[in-house]
Amino acid sequence: MRRTASLVLLGLAAFFTALSPLMRWYAFPRLAKIPPSQYQDMVLQARPATLLDYGTMKARRVPEVTIVQTLKGDVAEAHRIERSTGRDVVVWNALSYVAGPDGKMVSEIPERYIFDAHSQDPVHAAGEMVDGDPVRRSGIEYKWPFLTEKRDYSYFDPQTRTSAPIHYKGTRTFHGLEVYYFEQTIPWTKVPLPKKMPVKGITPQAVEKMGTTRWYSTTRMFWVDPVTGAPVNGEEIHKEELRGGQLLPGGGKVTAFAGHVKMRADYVDSTLALVTSQRTLVLLLTSYLPWGFLGLGAILLALSLHLEARGRRPRPAPAPAPPAAEGVVSGAP
16 A cells, blocks of 8 residues: 555655656746736836927926836737737737827827737737837837846837837846846937827928927936836936927027926836836746745655655564463363
């Protein structure tokens, strides 16, 4: 009986020990992915900010500028691309809407971002664009890969339509959570004018004909949860200028928008709550279950060896029966 129990425990020990690396290196890369239907919105503010008054073509100080960013998963488009690529794909229709202190639109930049649901690598397919312009992304945007590493990444900048390194700057603590801090600086670069201008009757084509160009520079900062790869906070020191041409007196330059953009406090709290719940699921597949199965395998192996050792011990010989007393016949009255 002991030998049978020992063999059963040995089989279970081998099963859980083998399951440990399979959970981490086989199951996790296939199970951890971004859902195609995900929807997320975020509100950022620059308080105060500098904004161009198109009536006077002069920059003025305003109490705040609000940026609303939305990411909406396009499930039907994701399935269409999956059929042609054979990969799990996420399609995000993104919109960055900038509003002045009066609530009126300053700029509106739509994007379509297509990426691998598991690795977050870009997937190139028809419809990939920024503000209606076809693009071919390289590097990440909006989200880092699961189990983010302490290294630089290539990050796509939608204004310049190019990718540049975003540098790992160290590990920090943000609202009690250990995060990786990344920073990217885009130097002054000539960028396209938005397709939708804030003043009726003014089109980007008309501005370009007058010889006026748009320039942009930013320093963007992200605090990223290394387990899920999701930013829990983001900031930008953002600057835009219009330069030269007939639109500006003397052909000089004027600030179109400048400010230190930060996530609104309530969105920081909601993002932290969402990331905290998601990281538990990732840790379950990458740490808790693999190490738990490995520990359980070791315990079962120890029990199996213990039972086997007990089963192999020589049993003590039975004590001899005492001799019958002389002159007494068994069963006699």
